[in-house]
Amino acid sequence: MTETHQQTTDGATASPALALLAGLNPAQREAVEHLEGPLLIVAGPGSGKTRVITHRIAYLVRIVGVSPHRVCAVTFTNKAAKEMRERLARLLGPDLSGRLTAGTFHALCARILRRDGAAIGLSRDFVIYDTDDQQAVLKRAFEAEDVDPKRFAVGAVRAAISRAKAQLIGVEAFGNQAASPYDHVVHRVYARYQAMLVQSQAVDFDDLLYKTYLLFHDHPEVLARYQERYLHLLVDEFQDTNVVQYALARQLAGKYQNICVVGDPDQAIYSWRHADVRNILNFQRDFPAAKTVRLETNYRSTPYLLQAAQGVIVANRQRIEKALVPAKSGGVPVVVTEAYNEEEEAQWVVREVDRLRRDEGFRYSDCAVLYRVNAQSRPFEEACLRYGIPYKLVGALRFYQRKEVKDAIAYLRLALNPADEVSLARVLSVPPRGIGQKTADELVRWARSQGCSTAEAIHRVAGSLTPNAAPYNGAAERGEGKGERSVDAAGEIPVPRTARAALARFSELLREMTKAAIKLTPLEVLDLVLERVGYKEFLLKQPADGAQDGEERWDNVQELRALASESSDLPPPEGLATFLERVALVSDQDNLDEAKEGLTLITLHQAKGLEFRSVFLVGMEEGLLPHTRSMDSPEELEEERRLCYVGMTRAEERLYLVRAFRRHMAGGSSASLPSRFLRDVPVEAMTQPGALARTTPQEPRLTRRERAALAGEGRPAEPLPDKPALRPGDHVRHEKFGEGVVASFQPSGSDHEVTVAFDQNGVKRLLYSVAPLEKL
DNA sequence: CTTGAAGCTAATGCC
């Protein structure tokens, strides 16, 4: 099959091949046509990378005649994969493209482990633990190893373990090379942590990759099957792969060497996820036959924008020189401007977006606001609501991170895999059912001593109670006054009397769920659980803290139900497993709805790979970009610079670099300095400083009521007056009543009712928003 | 012993 493509110059096959290559520049053409052996594509931003990859795949399938089944394209996000599939569907038709493998390393590995993980002792129903779950397991591991979480930060240890796995360092190897006392502690925790994962039949994100690597390493026959299956391997965003991902790619391509990697060292922004740019250098070492193609023409951005971006990136020392040759001409310079604070910044941007739409033929969806941290999105949301501009917020409060969503998912996981300790611990007391921390601790301890799961321990406790207890309605609880601990064959069960009935009920719930998991659809299981535990009632009586009230939380659960129903067409056990896997591997940016009309609000990291006619890069301040936490290491600073470069190069026609003079940090607001990256934008590439620098006067802040009204939800506005909240005891002055002392300050509808004892005029109740009160 | 509320502290990025 590898030779057929040589015939494309023949008359019969030439025309489709030529049609496929038409419109590509020589470098792109070469990247598409060079099908034999390893290929490294070093590509700048906007160089038509995705086009090259999709055309290459189309070439393989249509011209060479490779079965799409045998092509595996690994991209960085599910979204990129989806985009690739859509492009391929257009090039190849849905039938052929539907059979291609295109996804993230994580998704690919999950599938492989689901299928062949048994070879390394993995249960088919393994759960995937996310970062929060890892943290929960680690806390327990700390406890079991008697490590003080105050002396050793759980997060830091998690990062160390994660890094180890990303670099193919297993527990044993870690122990062997542990140098410091700290390393030895981490080693102990690492070992315990892995044991706990095994117990829970769980793998974390890093394990997905690492265990697949081990599977291939220890079972050449399994690897051989996948080598035959994936004859052609493509890796996009190669600069962001880590050691284990690259190792996997090498394993898969080990036999046929048909590997094509595409990357841009200047866009490496994931070193904190252990990405290693050196993979690009190692590639040439590991595949000496590799051909290198450079794509340096930029089709995306106008010369002004490229000049500006280039000015920023060339200041990096650790860098492979690469040109950016603009294909476009004309355009307008970069606009650099300053606002007073983050609200004005948002307001200025949103007005400018509106102006672009009215005067210059842009649509809202042509524009994007890019920022360093998610917390920056809020003022922009508010400004959009105020000006009635539709917006698309990409993953600020990630849907799957919401408490209520995680709770519901934990129940589902537990239904499929009762050994899942993290999920069990999560739902044991949600909603509260009379089982508290003490009982939970005792159960876990006892389960460990018995060598069984906590769920099993609960069943045993419940079982030891049921003989003298009728179906859990009172009789049992009253009858067991004398002994304070129940006893079974294995010895003492240390369960406080108060929790026994609750445990029996919970045991019964677990059994029902397990039964449901094997014969019902994900949606049915979910509904059963929600109904059974009274989850809706639980949410609705939750206090509306901060921005979320019970209704909204329940809405989120409804959204999860909708997602569950999408996985409900598969036969029962697989349906639930598939759903849970999707939930674990999907990220919020994957459902960025391109069809929807609206301004995009997105982090710089998430913006990678996207493009917009107009980009507003906001928060161009020291401490944000570059971020404070990156400022003490030169390497991390260079990464911040690349991040800035990535942001700037998302723009096709307009680029705005915006900063706020003051910004709220921790409670208070403080002055900020302009980002050092601004200094590196060549003056010729920007509008004259000062021309647009003065911002519009600020309008009054939106009250909650206005916000709610603008959001069109009609839900009661939450109490957050623009004046500072009052507390009992505060001294105030009223225009008419004079001075007095605040007696109480309470929410009342959308407002606050404040009761004041005036020195001269007695006690008055006032509506806070309209009362001419001044705090003294 | 469990629960709910109040107070405190620390704050990127994401599969």
Next chain:
DNA sequence: TAGCTTCAAG
């Protein structure tokens, strides 16, 4: 701002 720990009440 939220997540956590501490504290007081049932």
